[in-house]
Amino acid sequence: MKYDDATWHTAGNFPSELPPEAGATHTGMFLAWALLSGLAGDLHIKDLPQNIPLLQSRQVTPGEFFLTACDGKFVDEDLNAEGNSFAALYFDLQRGSYIHDYEKILAKGLPGAYHVPDTWESFDKLKPYLDKRLNQFRTMPT
Numbered sequence: 001m002k003y004d005d006a007t008w009h010t011a012g013n014f015p016s017e018l019p020p021e022a023g024a025t026h027t028g029m030f031l032a033w034a035l036l037s038g039l040a041g042d043l044h045i046k047d048l049p050q051n052i053p054l055l056q057s058r059q060v061t062p063g064e065f066f067l068t069a070c071d072g073k074f075v076d077e078d079l080n081a082e083g084n085s086f087a088a089l090y091f092d093l094q095r096g097s098y099i100h101d102y103e104k105i106l107a108k109g110l111p112g113a114y115h116v117p118d119t120w121e122s123f124d125k126l127k128p129y130l131d132k133r134l135n136q137f138r139t140m141p142t
Contacts, residue, residue: 001084003027003091006072015114021063025118026102027074028066030091032123033130039083041076063118086137101129 009023032055035044044051051069054060066072074091076084091098099113105126106116116122 001076002073003076003087004074004093006067009114015112018114021067021118022114024066024072025063025116025122026099026113028061028063028118029102029123029126030087030098030130031066031070031074031078032062033127034079034083034087037131037134039079039086041079041083043077058120061118061120062123086134089137090133097133101133102126105129 004027006020006024006027010020014020014023034040035052036055040052048069051065054069055062055065060068066074070078079087090096093099102116103113106122107113110116
């Protein structure tokens with residue numbers, strides 16, 4: 001299953017003043033957080049074990065990582081079972097609240113969500129909210 005693809009964001013109403021890479025920032029932030037939070041799937045643990053250390057050392061930004069290590073595609077293989085359950089509810093671009101949270105936390109005062117800088121500073125602002133959402137998810141009745 002494909003949750004997101006950076007190419008989905010660079011057409012239509014995408015801001016002409018931004019590079020196409022700006023369409024990957026929101027997903028890169030979520031995926032980097034998930035991989036650093038113990039939600040990584042075997043793809044990043046067994047098949048591509050170099051990926052998580054790249055993020056841990058902050059050698060690349062979250063958006064850069066998403067574009068280079070994942071070819072701009074966020075798929076179910078990126079996450080473990082818990083990560084996929086969480087992403088299906090929270091990240092879902094149509095029904096989830098991730099984009100709303102992302103915009104509320106990072107896009108204040110900016111022309112739009114695509115203008116959020118792909119930086120670790122942005123990631124650090126977003127991380128506590130993602131941690132909170134995951135904790136809420138973990139305490140939901142099954």
